[in-house]
Amino acid sequence: MIPTYNQPEFLPEAVNSALAQTYQNLEIIIADDHSSDEACLDVMASYKNDSRVRVCRNEHNLGRVANYQKTLYDRARGDLVLNLDGDDYFVDPTFIEQAVALFQEHPELVMVSGVFDDLSPEGVLKSSESNNCDKCIYTPAEAFEALLTGRYFPFHGSTLYRRDMAVKIGFYQHDIISADLESLLRLMLTGNVASIPCEAMVRRRHGGNVSSAISVADFIDDTITFSAPLRYGTAVDPKVDREFLKSWVARYAYHKGKDNAYKILKHNKSNSGYFSYVYELLRCHPKSGLRIALQPKNILKVLRNLLP
Template sequence: MKNKLVSILLPTYNQQQYLKNSIESALNQDYENIEIIIADDASTDHTKEIVSSYIKNTPKIKYFRNEYNLGRVANYHKALYEHANGDYVLNLDGDDQLIDNTFISDAVKLLNDKPNTKLLVACKQFSLHDKIIKTYHKVDKLIAVISGLEFVNGISKKYEFSHLTTLYNRKDALKLNFYRENIISTDKESLLRLALTGDIILYNKIVGQWNYIGTNDSKNQSFYDSTTNLTWITNVYVILKTKTTYIKATLWKERMKLLYAPFIAKSIKNQKSLTLNQVYTLFKNKIVLALIVSIVKITFNKLFLRKNK
């Protein structure tokens, strides 16, 4: 059987500092049947020149440049729906890189051996101010197959996932309208919805690295961005409550709000005040209690640290 085609999506905007690492990490994969889709969202730096130096040496790279800046999520959507042809897809942002050259070949083999699985989730590390911080799944085995329901229920408690280390089925993604929400966690919203349609493979190996460069959207959220991002919790909850009991689904939703509330608290702190419309937004999203708990927890931790200095 012919090896299935894997599309490595590489959406980028003004990320020339890390772009070479991202491209070369994709090219260094030992899996031969890949296409590398570079989706340039009208960068104003030297992205085009950097990519041009690679295109002439390999047919694996396909370069698409938007006439104007679409924004991160729209660029994801366009790359997947208009440019990708693979059976499987991996999204590698311009500030990401793969650090395991066998990841794609290992992942495809595992997915082929388990045809009922919807996606494979491996582990990442991230570079923060030149310090490498490792992220693992809390599972004992190198490889584990679990239900998507179990995975979603245990997200951020027992299990984690990263966009850059998750290989997913393209046709299934298209059916679910991946990257439909223009929010920071559009990847989480899409991938967790997909997970709830079947089983997933956990691959307990660090295969990718995310580089924090100070301008990453997930770490720089405005009040609007942070509150709009709650959409991912609501959308997953709507599906989750059809798969489990109402009480379990509701407890999951509230736990997710508690985990996410610090991002909203930080955005409020950064702007130093709230408008009446913003207060209304907090009540409308039923995030006030989680926000209060988060602020109390942050304050207590600061006092505890001061006391123990």
Template sequence: MFPLVTIQIPTYNQKQFIKEALDSALAQTYDNLQIIIADDCSPDYNIFDFLTDYKNNPKVLIHRNETNLGRVANYSATLFNLVKGEWFMNLDGDDYLVNNKFVENAITIIKQFNKDQIAFYKGNTSLQKLEESGIAKTMLNEHTYLIHNKDYLAHLQHDFGFTHGSQLYNTEKAKSVNVYNRNLLDIDYFSFLKCISTGDIIVNNEPVYHWRIHEAQETHTVTPKEYLKRFEAVVELAEVYKDLGKEGISAVEYTRYMVYIYYLITVSKQKVLIQELPTILSKTKLSFQYFIPLLATIKNYYFPKKS
């Protein structure tokens, strides 16, 4: 009746944040929870000593990796080795949940469907953009809709909103497309894209968590090399979407183009256009669509607008 839900909380040297993340997970009104603290061998403190007050809580599993795996590998190892829930969500150790009823509300809706039908429940979705896009959808309540995966992919360019801590995934389906398998800064988003291929999506507009911005985040270290790895992830995405027809093809093309645009922006900001130009040209595939932003980048690079 009430499936086990896992909240995995990967962490590394986040002593000042981790208790707030854990307390926010424990504050969920849904009772059948497994909460995993997955410490990636933090050198600054002992996670077991620091969280000793939680060790007897039956909902909480405190785990420390024997060696440092890295952020994404910690995500993956936690999911594939420790998660027991039929549904799971990933809450980074420096963030915290703000909606105590998120899991309860999600499972209440999910239970209306066959488990195998739903890929994930997605919070923090712009219902206004849903309406403006004209996407086909079924209203479940005034805040929640069911959308078939092909319809979602066909409207991917509308950007209905994505925040990585706002997804409750079908664990079996997420594993089936090998989520968290690349060391990418935004592996959360590419894993989300892959999961779209596995079933229908329930979207809800309620806020779920607070994404904390601070100087230690890897978000501040994006490089052109990072974007080249994203092109490789798009190739994998094309394989995942191969049975999804024209909707899958259009979603892959859109994702590749957006990776290219952000790649150009990063190259321009870091003043490495000349060094990266051969690689940029190799990504255009002689397409007019790709040459236009490249020419604009070159113009702005050599003739920046005066402020």
């Protein structure tokens, strides 16, 4: 799935990198969210004669997460799905083939993740440390622990997952920045996951990214992600003990919450936003919120923000 909106300068690289994948039984869906830039129509038209590509254009703009949802539920036909945003691109042409082979070898898997790179606006490429070890298969509990240490991370653009289970558990329920991660965390409850040390794709960072302009309200809304594994619903038979999940959620809320709190102080330079964020953490995850509120680094930054 390649969702896109007004990205004519990036979309060809995304689509061409998908077409270059060595796995043959491939369906590529360009899901245009009613782009206003006419150049996007020209780019999409250039693929009309390729049987592997389906071009779908929304009648009106749905927004990022709703476009994900519509494409997964109504358009995708494959058993296995990966979402590559229209401004990102694959690197290793064998990634899908390697991931599919792992699914075939281990039918209990629900997702397979590869290595992802970050490309800065200045053109600096940095490889993630996650998923970079030898091929690993994790039980759900092992995967959650590996996520906390950074050994494993199910990044959206480098993770192939089972479509039937994603639909069953209700992927993309929340219109938040981390709608993808929130969904994948819940999917991790349902079966084993794997990582392969394959340089799968590049996440391109630029001024047009949704994640490049995160507001305080976005950070607060995104706290839904922290407790995602505890909201698995009746459709899922979780393969992880609930007491383990409670402990993990508390640790993860602190792990991510402290980073986000400091970002609000440093990048948003908002003391009021910081206190609103910490209040939300205290309400949902009291111990984690208190630990973050009492961090000397945060207290010092609050005081520095008061200076002219």
